[in-house]
Amino acid sequence: MNEPVIVLNELTKSYGRHRGVEGISFSVCQGEIFGFIGPNGAGKSTTIRALMGLLKPTSGSASIFGLDCSQEPARIAKDVGYLPSENCYYNNMKVREMLLYTAELYGVDGHRRMEELAGRFNLDLSRRIGDLSLGNKKKVGIVSALLPSPKLLIMDEPTSGLDPLIQQTFYDLLKEENEHGTTIFLSSHVLSEVQRLCDRVAILREGKLVGVQSMKTLRENGYKKISLTAKSAIPEDFFSIPGTANFEQDKAGTSVSFMFNGSSMTIMEKLHQLELEDILIEEPSLEEIFLHYYE
């Protein structure tokens, strides 16, 4: 097992009456691509801002490379490329100026890398940031995060505002960075993005961690989606067996669909008792697994 790069230990951040995050604990290992998913307002950005040292935890702790995020954010930041969810760049600066300033803040010579990344993202370096579209501002953020070739990339909703072609370039680039040893932590509510890139995923709901699972486990040991149609009406409690979830039945009672992660033998026996017209057993999409967590 690789060394943990990010460790969250019972991290809690509250804003008086407003909910922040509560008791978040998980770790991200070196070389991983780790997804952080949850709907808007779940607390993803709050957690990330605590990791970046912008917010001081109410209790618990967050550390990166073994250093406390609230005590030594500057030391941590040397090896971290950060892409915030919102565009937060100096509008009166030109893209080139802004990126070179970023490189200077990291103490690196960013000219070559900047040209290379700008070329890949088709980013015009001579334009003023304030004049850029939302998508182009996002590109500036991505290039800025990748510019210092960091050991860890933390990205909050990285693809919002990007067109599909640039999204593909971004995914390719992330994979390349990961192959070179960069650990990647990205938050998203676009599940297909997480499904496509991540090794493991943490699910956040209403400020609390629902679970952390590897994508493989989530799929292999998780639910199967079963949809079937029988010749006669199926009794409502027919599939009341352990492991059934999200049960839905049509008005006629002949078609049902549900998620199942119980015993294969039990479900086979149940299905055997029915006179089936059609059956479909498939991998649920991450969306369906995700929605299941929310019920």
Added chain:
Amino acid sequence: MLIFRFEWKRTRNYILIWAAALAVCIFSMTPVYYDMIETAGTLPSGFTQGGFWETLDVSLTLLMEPLGMYSFLTGFFMIAGGVFGMHLGLSLHTGECTENTAEYLYTKPCGRQMIFKGKMLCALVGVCVTGISYLLASFLTMMLFRPGFPVGEFLLVVGSFVLLTLFFALLGLMVGIFHPNNRSPLLTAGLVVFVEYCITSFSRTVSIRAIGFLSPFSFFSPSEIHDAGAYSWDYMLWYLLLLFAFIILAYKKILKRDIALAV
């Protein structure tokens, strides 16, 4: 120095415009007011005996002298200097929040300490540039229109302008760190400076010196400079203590607080 260089680049035009405007104004207004010296003796007695001059801490005798008139004028320029200083100090920090750039800057390896130092240095340089330009313009206008003034006393009067601007710049820096969400820094600066000016006028009118400790305008009395050839030591001590307190409080706060984000 990197943060300072960047902040200087951002604020340079603003500082230079203020410095130039103040220099042009003091240069052109001083000779106009010198003409008043000749007419001071013909002012209506009600006007000369009222409390108006007391609130400005300039006696008619002092006003009759070139440097006295210059002190009187500088009293008004100190209001402008205060607004400039406080607005500069405030906006250095509030700008990061209201323009939504704090999340960029505070996640870079420079650290909060360097950001604080860089911004404070920028405020100090801004005060120095304005002060030097005010000094040169004042010196030039005095030399051209009323040469032969006591240079030591003149420097103390110009120093009043610089020290007061510095006071409000550091106050602004501190307030900006405590309330970074302020979207009207110029209005805030104007109100604070005006209230402080009124406090000084009030303390002079009621002749309660202790009230003067609440306002930096009281620390630089033209008549005390004229009479003693120095600033009051108790006010100066209090001034230095306040500056020190602003810096320490601002520094401690910036290290500990959550970074305020506009979104």
